[in-house]
Amino acid sequence: KGKHRLANDVERVVQEHLTYVREEMCDGWDLIHEEGKMKVYRREVEENGIVVDPLKIFHSIQGVTGHEICHYFWEYQYRMEWETTLDSTKIIEALDQDTVIFFQMHKRVWPTAQRDSCFWSHIRCISNSEEDQPTWLVVNYTTPHPLAPIKPPQVRLIANVAMICETIINEPPLNPKDIKRENIQCKLAYVAFVNPGGWVPSAAVRNVAKREYPRFLRRFTSYVIEQTRDKPILF
Numbered sequence: 001k002g003k004h005r006l007a008n009d010v011e012r013v014v015q016e017h018l019t020y021v022r023e024e025m026c027d028g029w030d031l032i033h034e035e036g037k038m039k040v041y042r043r044e045v046e047e048n049g050i051v052v053d054p055l056k057i058f059h060s061i062q063g064v065t066g067h068e069i070c071h072y073f074w075e076y077q078y079r080m081e082w083e084t085t086l087d088s089t090k091i092i093e094a095l096d097q098d099t100v101i102f103f104q105m106h107k108r109v110w111p112t113a114q115r116d117s118c119f120w121s122h123i124r125c126i127s128n129s130e131e132d133q134p135t136w137l138v139v140n141y142t143t144p145h146p147l148a149p150i151k152p153p154q155v156r157l158i159a160n161v162a163m164i165c166e167t168i169i170n171e172p173p174l175n176p177k178d179i180k181r182e183n184i185q186c187k188l189a190y191v192a193f194v195n196p197g198g199w200v201p202s203a204a205v206r207n208v209a210k211r212e213y214p215r216f217l218r219r220f221t222s223y224v225i226e227q228t229r230d231k232p233i234l235f
């Protein structure tokens with residue numbers, strides 16, 4: 001398995017996310033939304049008058065593994081079943097069996113121009129020797145591509161997003177074969193740095209983000225619970 005042309009970028013961005021997700025949630029982060037186990041934090045940041053607020057969501061989902069969450073988040077074929085904010089999605093290149101490039105048309109968010117996005121999407125399992133369960137993660141990172149030319153009036157999003165998951169097994173039975181879904185939970189951290197890619201009224205994009213991110217995560221996690229309900233556990 002040779003190294004593809006973006007392998008070094010993928011490595012760098014994955015390591016950055018692994019470092020960043022462990023950072024303390026103290027200075028400068030506002031808890032803007034809480035529902036059940038989901039906690040949504042945001043820092044207010046503007047670059048040249050454009051809202052680029054970093055967003056961090058911590059959530060804990062009963063009955064699914066981190067591998068299952070990442071599998072349904074990364075795999076192309078499920079995307080339109082849980083993503084309500086897209087008009088279309090397609091893979092325009094496969095770099096290796098864990099790294100593909102997506103081109104997506106996002107639904108127009110009034111009053112903004114329609115957004116599109118082109119990003120590499122990488123899935124990875126990181127087995128820590130000490131912990132019993134590995135960490136699974138997916139990173140989506142904007143990249144240019146000849147098959148995704150910028151087509152005004154559409155505006156190209158700049159996204160750097162990570163879904164980082166741990167699997168917890170409560171009261172592990174002696175024989176791992178006996179683990180039931182009620183004994184497992186996934187603790188996830190979702191981090192999003194999204195630059196809408198062009199001027200948007202700050203209040204509008206802050207309100208949309210505050211509403212849409214929790215909604216997207218609620219819908220996505222419910223989808224994974226449904227899809228895995230009576231399937232063997234994917235560790």
Ligand SMILES: CCCc1ccc(-c2ccc(S(=O)(=O)CCO)cc2)cc1[C@H]1C[C@H]1c1ccccn1
Pocket residue numbers: 083085104106109112115117140157159161194196200205208209212213216
């Ligand atoms: C003016 C539009 C701004 C806008 C564009 C796009 C996105 C966005 C991009 C990527 C990803 S993902 O997690 O990588 C899943 C890929 O399909 C999720 C969201 C978010 C917003 C901000 C508005 C917020 C939002 C959050 C969640 C869903 C949709 N929109």
